[in-house]
Amino acid sequence: MNGDLAAIDCDIAVRFVETDMMGVVHHSNYLVWFEAARVAWMDAAGMPYGELAAGGNHFAVTAVEVEYRTPARFGDIVRVRVGVSQMRSRQVSFVYTVRNAGDGTLLGTGSTEHICVDLSGRMAKIPQAAVERLGVGMARLTQRNRELSASGG
Amino acid sequence: MNGDLAAIDCDIAVRFVETDMMGVVHHSNYLVWFEAARVAWMDAAGMPYGELAAGGNHFAVTAVEVEYRTPARFGDIVRVRVGVSQMRSRQVSFVYTVRNAGDGTLLGTGSTEHICVDLSGRMAKIPQAAVERLGVGMARLTQRNRELSASGG
Amino acid sequence: MNGDLAAIDCDIAVRFVETDMMGVVHHSNYLVWFEAARVAWMDAAGMPYGELAAGGNHFAVTAVEVEYRTPARFGDIVRVRVGVSQMRSRQVSFVYTVRNAGDGTLLGTGSTEHICVDLSGRMAKIPQAAVERLGVGMARLTQRNRELSASGG
Amino acid sequence: MNGDLAAIDCDIAVRFVETDMMGVVHHSNYLVWFEAARVAWMDAAGMPYGELAAGGNHFAVTAVEVEYRTPARFGDIVRVRVGVSQMRSRQVSFVYTVRNAGDGTLLGTGSTEHICVDLSGRMAKIPQAAVERLGVGMARLTQRNRELSASGG
Secondary structure: OOHHHOOEEEEEEOOHHHEOOOOOEOOOHHHHHHHHHHHHHHHHOOOOHHHHHHOOOEEEEEEEEEEEOOOOOOOOEEEEEEEEEEEOOOEEEEEEEEEEOOOOOEEEEEEEEEEEEOOOOOEOOOOHHHHHHHHHHHHHHHHHHHHHHHOOO | OOHHHOOEEEEEEOOHHHEOOOOOEOOOHHHHHHHHHHHHHHHHOOOOHHHHHHOOOEEEEEEEEEEEOOOOOOOOEEEEEEEEEEEOOOEEEEEEEEEEOOOOOEEEEEEEEEEEEOOOOOEOOOOHHHHHHHHHHHHHHHHHHHHHHHOOO | OOHHHOOEEEEEEOOHHHEOOOOOEOOOHHHHHHHHHHHHHHHHOOOOHHHHHHOOOEEEEEEEEEEEOOOOOOOOEEEEEEEEEEEOOOEEEEEEEEEEOOOOOEEEEEEEEEEEEOOOOOEOOOOHHHHHHHHHHHHHHHHHHHHHHHOOO | OOHHHOOEEEEEEOOHHHEOOOOOEOOOHHHHHHHHHHHHHHHHOOOOHHHHHHOOOEEEEEEEEEEEOOOOOOOOEEEEEEEEEEEOOOEEEEEEEEEEOOOOOEEEEEEEEEEEEOOOOOEOOOOHHHHHHHHHHHHHHHHHHHHHHHOOO
């Protein structure tokens, strides 16, 4: 995932309740981790999701894709790298890579697509103030990632 | 559980996602089953929860207790018997017994306490129309249970 | 979805816990409903998942896709139509359509891909006995669906 | 909660998925947070739960109680204080206090009781090595808490 996606890493400790009788994490939890990483991304971008919601808008999920490579296990810390693959006036898409934070093993990848909705659930433009804050935040994250990359980070 | 609690039975198929790496159902799911049984009870009592919510009220949970006896497993149908142990102007309490529907094994017991709240989350009287419908429904369920009991059911 | 997919319908009552603060069902629950429908399909096909698991095999999820059309709400009964789009010696894929059982509104569609694994989590051939039972079951479901279709069902 | 319970604090960010259509956190999540705090406690006590499980033992939940005071909301960091109220050869009990980490508001309290089980699910003695590690860890946490308390921390 390159810096142009304004990506961040979000570490999550696997919860016991997230496992199933196969002894590994149930696949549905990747969507929950994606969401937690998305929320952390919005914090990092300077546009906390709670503020967007308080203003009467939500990013409703319209599509998800996940590919599972290696099972996650209780005791693992998973590192979700989340970035923005597309942002339009009414839509935003995120991409995700999930790795074991300890040894870097690739656990899975995925993407989610969202539309901005208002309180009645109808598609709406992302509010202009949010667009501006997200633009500034994404530019800052991209710049940070390029510097990290240039310094071998 | 006697008929005076206006109890009903609600059968629920254990979901795979509800198991954990111990190979049995995770204990948190009992609260979800209690809730599903409570919702079924309100349907049976003639006061569907969705109508209460649409009118701007909720039964917020203020306390829960669960005792676990025998683990539930994937493949089991669990039978939750739910009844009302107390109903006041602003509060309602339910009691639960969970059994394996196949062989009758006792899986657990529990109780939940609720207060009626309005849209702002403040304690409120249960709306009079709901009280009346619940009263009629409970009388009907109690009568039905006494008849079932009298007929050896 | 045509009869050749050996599809069945599985009705599921939306649980209150499945909603989120947007007032509708959280998107992650579609994966849980898909799974419940898959389990019901295996029952209908004569090869209950619990028996496969008891024999030491699981169908591990390797990929999922979901497209969301209309939000599901508390109080809805959702009807998940699940069928098999591909079955190979080590892999199986399912497709899903989710509708409101009351008015038929399309809520979403999706697919899941699975590999057969053994107790150690390694890819394995689907046991021959299971393959045979699934083959008989799928033929029976396909035949039933064709008859339903021919009779206008 | 006093230092003699060998308590620790565990901070947890509320997940969006944990909310429900009442706009606040669904009550079942308190059991999940208790568990996450318990797991963090075992790490802090020097006896990680994963090692206990790898050795063939689990602390199966036999009872839970929760009292809910103030709803938790998306955006909150909840601080779960977890301590041990009783430890016997085959049983262990934990107590919990949940506060808003930002303003200290009491959100709820609870307790859980556990028995040690072996791989077959039968009650078993907590392995001697685990008892010793837990004893050392609890003494250390209690000592730390007394020092924090004495220094006004």
